[in-house]
Amino acid sequence: MYVLPVDREDPRPRVLIADDSAVTRFGVRTALEQAGFDVCGEAADSEAAIQLAVSERPDVCLLDMKMPKGGGVHAVREITRALPDTPIVVLTGSESGADLLAALREGAWGYILKDEDLTAITHAVQSAAAGERPISKRAMRELLREPPATDSP
Amino acid sequence: MSDPADPIFDADAVARLTEVIGDSSTGRLIDLYLGEAQDLLATIAAGIATRNDEEVARAAHSLKSSSASVGALTVSTVSARVETMAQSLQLDAVVVLLEQLRGAFDDVRSLLTAESARLSGGP
Secondary structure, X not given: OOOOOOOOOOOOOEEEEEOOOHHHHHHHHHHHHHOOOXXXXXXXXXXXXXHHHHHHOXXXXXXXXXXXXXXXXXXXXXXXXXXXXXXXXXXXXXXOHXXXXXXXXXXXXXXXXXXXXXXXXXXXXXXXXXXXXXXXXXXXXHHHHOOOOOOOO | OOOOOOOOEOHHHHHHHHHHHOHHHHHHHHHHHHHHHHHHHHHHHHHHHOOOHHHHHHHHHHHHHXXXXXXXXXXXXXXXXXXXXXXXXXXXXXXXXXXXXXXXXXXXXXHHHHHHHHHOXXX
């Protein structure tokens, strides 16, 4: 006898949104739902994001970098540890190359800027769900422009 | 008071939102913004009173982003300055900026309230 995996009835990719702004969460949620995603959870702080990610096991996590209770980098690190195959897309106001590098080093899969319009943010989540890395071109340019940090005095 | 040459509101930002999420959702988003912005202004004031520069910077950062998304240009610009000042531990300078921030929000609130009513099919 073969035991077939139990598929969820809803085939839509599931996304977790974590941002301390209800305005941002509502805008992104609405755009993603209209694009065919199932937003399986919303979190307003880092700890809630980690708990929801572990319990809901979304297909993609979209995380703000500046959240209360630990910040986005903490959430990226913990979610990556718990769910190493789940792509995490960072949603941030910072186009600093150093911040991009820090997020990627902690396990972020993508990095997009908050001042992008909702269509671009939706495309970034679609790319991540498809296995591609959505990386802000502006942040990437900054990364290549900034002098490398030195590890030794 | 805002400089007439420096627009306080970008109607195109609202138009871009309606293109993606539709009129009624944009109206709801603006309503959310008007409530959240007042909460964040109160958080900034409380953070100044308790000398909590981290809280001031975080609230200003959030206000900067959400204001930009609804086209509240001056609120976003002044919030960015508050964030920078708080990050460099200059809370005394933030006291002055807070008054500018409140003024900028008062200026744009009626415009956004009208936009919300229009998008929601109200008067």
